[in-house]
Amino acid sequence: MEPSELKRSKDSPNSDESTRRSSFPDEVLERVLSLLKSHRDRSSVSLVCKDWYNAERWSRTHVFIGNCYSVSPEIVARRFPKIRSVTLKGKPRFSDFNLVPENWGADIHAWLVVFAAKYPFLEELRLKRMAISDESLEFLAVSFPNFKALSLLSCDGFSTNGLAAIATHCKNLTELDIQENGIDDKGGSWLSCFPESFTSLEVLNFANLSSDINFDALERLVGRCKSMRVLKLNRSVSLEQLQRLLVNAPQLAELGTGSFSEELTFRQYVELESALSNCQNMHTLYGLWDAKGIYLPALYPVCTHLTFLNLSYAALRSDELAKLLAHCPRLKRLWVLDTVEDKGLEAVGLNCPLLEELRVFPADPFDEEIIHGVTEAGFVAVSFGCPRLHYVLYFCRQMTNAAVATIVQNCPDFTHFRLCIMNPGQPDYITNEPMDEAFGAVVKTCTKLQRLSVSGRLTDLTFEYIGRYAKNLETLSVAFAGSSDWGMQCVMGGCSKLRKLEIRDCPFGNAALLSGLEKYESMRSLWMSACNVTMNGCRLLAREMPRLNVEVMKEDGSDDSQADKVYVYRSIAGPRRDAPPSVLTL
Amino acid sequence: MERRVNYENDLNLMATEPRLGLPGCGDDEPQRKTNPSIRNNKRTVPEISEVSSSESNSSITMSGSDDQDSPPPAKEQVVGWPPIRSNRKNCLQSSKRNEVEGMGMYVKVSVDGAPYLRKIDLKVYGRYPQLLKALENMFKLTIGAYSKREGYNGSDYAPTYEDKDGDWMLVGDVPREMFISSCKRLRIMKGSEARGLGCV
Numbered sequence: 001m002e003p004s005e006l007k008r009s010k011d012s013p014n015s016d017e018s019t020r021r022s023s024f025p026d027e028v029l030e031r032v033l034s035l036l037k038s039h040r041d042r043s044s045v046s047l048v049c050k051d052w053y054n055a056e057r058w059s060r061t062h063v064f065i066g067n068c069y070s071v072s073p074e075i076v077a078r079r080f081p082k083i084r085s086v087t088l089k090g091k092p093r094f095s096d097f098n099l100v101p102e103n104w105g106a107d108i109h110a111w112l113v114v115f116a117a118k119y120p121f122l123e124e125l126r127l128k129r130m131a132i133s134d135e136s137l138e139f140l141a142v143s144f145p146n147f148k149a150l151s152l153l154s155c156d157g158f159s160t161n162g163l164a165a166i167a168t169h170c171k172n173l174t175e176l177d178i179q180e181n182g183i184d185d186k187g188g189s190w191l192s193c194f195p196e197s198f199t200s201l202e203v204l205n206f207a208n209l210s211s212d213i214n215f216d217a218l219e220r221l222v223g224r225c226k227s228m229r230v231l232k233l234n235r236s237v238s239l240e241q242l243q244r245l246l247v248n249a250p251q252l253a254e255l256g257t258g259s260f261s262e263e264l265t266f267r268q269y270v271e272l273e274s275a276l277s278n279c280q281n282m283h284t285l286y287g288l289w290d291a292k293g294i295y296l297p298a299l300y301p302v303c304t305h306l307t308f309l310n311l312s313y314a315a316l317r318s319d320e321l322a323k324l325l326a327h328c329p330r331l332k333r334l335w336v337l338d339t340v341e342d343k344g345l346e347a348v349g350l351n352c353p354l355l356e357e358l359r360v361f362p363a364d365p366f367d368e369e370i371i372h373g374v375t376e377a378g379f380v381a382v383s384f385g386c387p388r389l390h391y392v393l394y395f396c397r398q399m400t401n402a403a404v405a406t407i408v409q410n411c412p413d414f415t416h417f418r419l420c421i422m423n424p425g426q427p428d429y430i431t432n433e434p435m436d437e438a439f440g441a442v443v444k445t446c447t448k449l450q451r452l453s454v455s456g457r458l459t460d461l462t463f464e465y466i467g468r469y470a471k472n473l474e475t476l477s478v479a480f481a482g483s484s485d486w487g488m489q490c491v492m493g494g495c496s497k498l499r500k501l502e503i504r505d506c507p508f509g510n511a512a513l514l515s516g517l518e519k520y521e522s523m524r525s526l527w528m529s530a531c532n533v534t535m536n537g538c539r540l541l542a543r544e545m546p547r548l549n550v551e552v553m554k555e556d557g558s559d560d561s562q563a564d565k566v567y568v569y570r571s572i573a574g575p576r577r578d579a580p581p582s583v584l585t586l
Numbered sequence: 587m588e589r590r591v592n593y594e595n596d597l598n599l600m601a602t603e604p605r606l607g608l609p610g611c612g613d614d615e616p617q618r619k620t621n622p623s624i625r626n627n628k629r630t631v632p633e634i635s636e637v638s639s640s641e642s643n644s645s646i647t648m649s650g651s652d653d654q655d656s657p658p659p660a661k662e663q664v665v666g667w668p669p670i671r672s673n674r675k676n677c678l679q680s681s682k683r684n685e686v687e688g689m690g691m692y693v694k695v696s697v698d699g700a701p702y703l704r705k706i707d708l709k710v711y712g713r714y715p716q717l718l719k720a721l722e723n724m725f726k727l728t729i730g731a732y733s734k735r736e737g738y739n740g741s742d743y744a745p746t747y748e749d750k751d752g753d754w755m756l757v758g759d760v761p762r763e764m765f766i767s768s769c770k771r772l773r774i775m776k777g778s779e780a781r782g783l784g785c786v
Contacts, residue, residue, distance in 0.1 A: 097666030154671070180673040208673065289677075313677055317710065365668045365675075395668060422668045479667065504666075 026055055034059040061085060066524050068106055068130065069549065072573040073114035085124035085149075086115070092527050092567055093477075094502060095129055096154055099529055099565065101553055103580045107131045107157075109139070110578075116143040124149040124175075131155065137162030141169035149175035149203070156182030160190045160209065167193035174227075175203035188213030188236070194221055201225040205232035207256045207287060212236040223248040229281075232256025235289045240268055246275035254284035260314065261290035269298060277301030284308040293320040303327035310335040312361045322347035333357040338373040338395060345378030349385025357391035358382060365395070365422060376403035383410035390448075391416040398429040399456060404438035414446040418453035424480035424505070427457040434458055440465035443473075453477040463487035467494025475500040488512035492519050502527040510537030513566070517541065520548050525569040529553075533563045541568065542586035549575055550586045695772040697725050697743070698779070708766050714758055721745060721774065729774070732758035742777045 033056050036042050046056040062085040065071060076083075090106025092099075108130045115122050122144045132155050140147070147170050152158075160183065166176065167190055191206070191213040201221065206213070213236060222228060222245050229252060233242065237258030246252070264272065272295075276282075282302050291314035303309075306328050311321070312335040321336065321344040331352040336344065338360050348355065360374055376399045383389065389411040399421050408414065419438075427434055435456035443449060443465050450472055454462060458481035466473065467490035474497055482488065488508040491498070492515045500523065509532035520526060520541075535552065542550040553565035575585040691709045704724055711717035718729050730741030737756050738744040745757040749768040757765065757772070 094666065096671045097669045098672065099666045180671055182672070312674070361670070361674065362668065365670055395670075420668055424664060424667060477669075479669075505664075 026051075029055040030059040034061070037062075039064040058082060062124075063087070065089065067569050067571075068111070069573065069576050070524070070569060070571045073111045075573065077114055077118035081118075083119050084122060085126075086111075086119075086122065087126040087128075088130060089128040090130035090155075092502070092525065093129070093500075094504065094527055094529065099504070101580065101582050103131075104553075104583060105131070105576065105578050105580070107133075107136075107578065109133070109136045112136055112139055112143070120144065121146050123147060124151075126151040126153075127155050128153045129155065131157040132162070133157050134159055134162035134165070138165040141165040146172055148172055149177075151175065151177040151179070152181055153177075153179045154181060159184035160186045160188070160211070164190035164193045167191065168195075171195075171198065172200055173198075174200050176201070177203055177205040177230075178208050179205060181208055183208060185209050185211050187211050191221070192217040196220070196224075199224045199226070202227045203230040204228065205230065205256065207232040207234050209234050210236070215241050219244060219248070226251070228252065230254040230284075232286055233258040235259045238262050239264055239272060239295070243268070243272040243275045246272075246279060250275075250278040251281055252279055253281045254286070254308075255279070255282055256286035257288050259290055260288045260295060261292050264295065269295065273298040273301065280305070282306070284310075286310040288314040290314070291316060293317070293323075296320060296324050299324065300327045304330070306331060308333040312337055312359065315339040315363055316344070317341075318343035318347065322351075325351040328352060329354070331355055333391075335359040335361070337361050337363045339363045340374075341372060342374055342378035342381065345374060346381040349381045349383075352386060354388060355382070355386040356388050358386070358389060359391075359393040360395055361393075362395040362422065373397055376400050379403065380406055383407040387411060388413070390414050393418040393420075395420045395422060397422055398426070399435065399438065400428045400430050401433065401435060401437040401441070402428075402430075404435075405441040408441050408445040412445050413448060414442065415448050416451040417442050417446065417449060418451065418477070419455055420453065421456040424455075425457045426455075434461070436461040436465070440469075443469040447472065449473055451475040454481055455479060457481075459483045460487035460490070463490045467491050470495055472497055474498060476502070478503045478506055480505045482506045482508060485509055485512040485515070489515040492516035499524045501525075503529070503531060505530040507532055509533055510540070513537050514541060517544055520545060520568055521570050523570070525567065527565075527567050528563075529565040531566075533566055534561050535563050536561070538563045538566055539586050547571070551579065552584045552586065553582055554584065691766065693747075693769055693771050695721065695724070695774065697727070697774040698776045700725065706772070708769060714762060714765075717757075718745065721772075725774065727774070734759075738777070743774050744777060745772060745774050747772050 029052070033042075033045060033052075036045065039062070042056055042060060046053045057079050058081065060080050061082060063076060063080055063083050064087045065076070066089050068088050068090045088108070088111065091104060094100060095104065106129060108127060116139070120143075123146050125140070125147075126149070132152065137158055140150070150166060150170075150173070158181075163176075163178070166173065188209070188211045194201070194217075198221075202225070213234070215237070218237075219241075222231065228249055231245070231249065231252055232254070233245075233256055235258055237245075239258075239260060239262050242257055246255075276298060279302055283306060285299065285302060285306055285308070288311055291311075293316065303324065304327060307330055309328060309331055315337055316324075316339060318341045321340040325331070325347050328351065332354055334348060334352065334355060334357070336359070345360070348358065360378075362373060364373070374394070374396050376396070379392075379394055379396070380403050383406065387410060390413045392414065393416075396419075399419065404419075421435070428438075435454075436459055438456070439452070439454050439458070439462045442452065449470055452466070452470065452473060452475070454477070460483045463482060463486075466476070473495045476491065476495070476498065478501075485508055488503070488506070489512055491501070492512075498519070504527075508528065513528065513533050514537065516526065538550050538552055542548065547570060549569055549571045551567045552563045553567070555564045558564050579585055692705045692707050694703050695706050696703045706720065706724065708717070711720055714732065718732070722729055727743050728741055729743050729745055730738055732738060737758075746754050747757055747765070747769045748771045749755050750770065754773070760768075
């Protein structure tokens with residue numbers, strides 16, 4: 001059978017040449033490629049030759065766009081005709097910490113309009129740091145009859161009215177995941193908008209919302225959605241109500257409890273414990289708002305098969321955590337508040353040998369008076385007991401170079417090392433030296449390191465180390481660090497795989513910015529705020545590199561020549577047209 | 587030691603307290619200035635932080651606040667730092683409210699001879715012996731057992747507390763609930779001094 005006979009007429013440029021090389025008919029190639037899920041693999045495939053590029057674009061069903069301004073919806077729709085699932089990320093990450101002005105952009109609506117025309121069978125939409133209005137949510141709800149999954153993480157601009165529209169119209173919805181958003185919570189009536197005939201929900205996460213929902217409506221919803229596997233409740237759901245839900249949903253794999261603090265009678269406690277022990281599939285536990293230590297034993301039956309425990313909203317003490325962890329031998333991921341202190345982290349090291357990820361959040365990040373929280377000792381204790389640890393996010397008030405060296409010696413497989421010493425520019429508290437050697441040890445030892453956040457007092461030496469050793473580094477976050485342009489130059493010159501660089505309050509200027517001239521097109525984005533970059537430096541960059549968008553955000557009352565906040569990213573869509581007046585595109 | 591000069595003008599009890607702690611250890615001074623690079627970490631002896639201040643004067647850190655020569659007021663917050671999402675901040679704040687209303691009750695603890703104070707949550711310890719044990723562990727000293735007649739005679743240290751009237755009382759005399767509601771701060775006195783309190 002001649003391959004050329006099976007070729008589609010629309011995609012054969014140099015057909016003679018490519019048919020000689022191609023040994024598969026298009027349909028077979030597409031079938032094979034359709035099994036490829038990773039978007040990076042797909043990108044690589046599309047670069048092999050024109051045939052493969054076309055086969056890949058026809059077989060792709062999910063598109064991941066890490067920066068919504070790097071491409072336009074029209075370009076995406078033209079290249080990928082068969083998309084059913086879209087993941088879009090918008091604002092720079094520092095918008096989570098209020099460093100990006102309001103109405104900066106990243107509005108989803110223009111995308112939805114194009115999708116409604118080109119992808120009427122769109123099923124999934126996952127957004128991170130995008131602006132989305134109620135009108136957009138309503139438009140989404142009525143434009144896509146097959147719509148199944150909506151996930152909103154760190155988004156803003158919408159209210160519970162938008163959720164009501166989704167609940168009302170999306171008859172095939174399987175997933176509604178609302179996480180950590182700036183949502184205008186107008187009340188819980190949206191939940192009651194799911195029709196009584198609606199049974200398809202598998203994932204429901206409304207932990208982010210504060211108002212009371214109609215519990216009867218929720219109970220009925222959970223009761224009839226037999227495939228529900230993820231349920232994350234908000235704080236308004238009481239322990240007693242939780243028990244009633246669990247009785248009807250023992251199949252749950254992930255549970256976010258509501259408030260874990262009310263007074264229970266003995267009988268209620270026993271019933272709760274019994275309902276939890278029936279949840280044999282449960283591997284993730286979350287929520288536990290205001291958890292009181294005395295009720296934690298009700299969780300023990302579930303703890304034995306837990307792999308992810310998120311206690312970052314429960315201010316537990318060290319002894320309470322220790323008792324709980326004694327029942328969690330299979331834990332792989334643990335998030336806690338620093339109220340557990342070093343003693344609590346010692347218990348982690350003792351009880352959780354399979355631990356791969358640890359995140360320790362500060363309970364009182366802005367209160368300098370109270371001394372609690374965790375120190376280097378806790379981190380070291382975990383490293384001794386958990387050799388498989390590869391992801392850490394650690395907020396602390398003191399650290400030493402020696403401790404970090406020990407930690408990475410015990411755990412050389414770090415892929416994500418995010419250390420936040422909360423006082424800016426704080427040195428090693430014992431030797432008073434900068435923390436350069438700590439991060440030097442990290443990059444020298446952890447050859448698989450992909451993501452690094454540095455803190456504490458750091459000179460250019462830290463960045464020399466990073467540029468020299470961190471060859472797999474993709475994401476770097478820097479704040480209040482460095483001594484001169486040389487630091488950033490080392491990073492730009494040495495980290496060949498760097499994709500995202502975010503810098504604030506560092507003494508890096510134009511020379512540093514321009515040293516990355518060649519590099520920015522291979523990166524997703526660069527953020528620099530409160531550094532020494534000037535408007536002229538930015539203009540030069542914009543002039544030299546026309547395929548980059550160089551955006552400057554000015555602060556009120558600042559010097560005209562200073563570029564207060566700079567955001568640089570590659571784009572094939574050209575400069576954006578929806579920038580607010582405070583954002584200048586050069 | 588220049589800071590003692592400030593003290594002499596104060597009329598508060600601190601000035602007359604025969605403590606061996608370095609002056610300026612507590613947060614009685616509302617205008618305590620700190621260099622943002624060196625946090626007012628109570629584990630650090632103040633002298634060390636002064637030395638470090640001069641060192642950090644030469645480093646070019648852009649801490650987003652004033653220059654190194656005149657440290658800004660201690661409470662100045664840098665925008666967006668520490669990097670915590672607003673959602674989490676809001677949740678923590680409402681948790682904290684619950685805590686303050688219903689739970690944690692931190693008081694300062696000073697020990698004769700120690701250079702800095704600690705803080706302890708009184709509500710954590712359901713009974714006096716637990717509190718005493720915690721104090722012993724925290725400061726690596728022995729307090730021993732309480733007796734109604736002798737107080738803490740026989741031990742190196744005695745725990746005392748300042749009550750709402752400003753008087754220094756021996757820990758253990760009153761029921762725990764009354765103690766918790768009236769205790770403003772703790773002081774662990776050296777046994778030799780405490781013997782004056784024990785025998786009435």
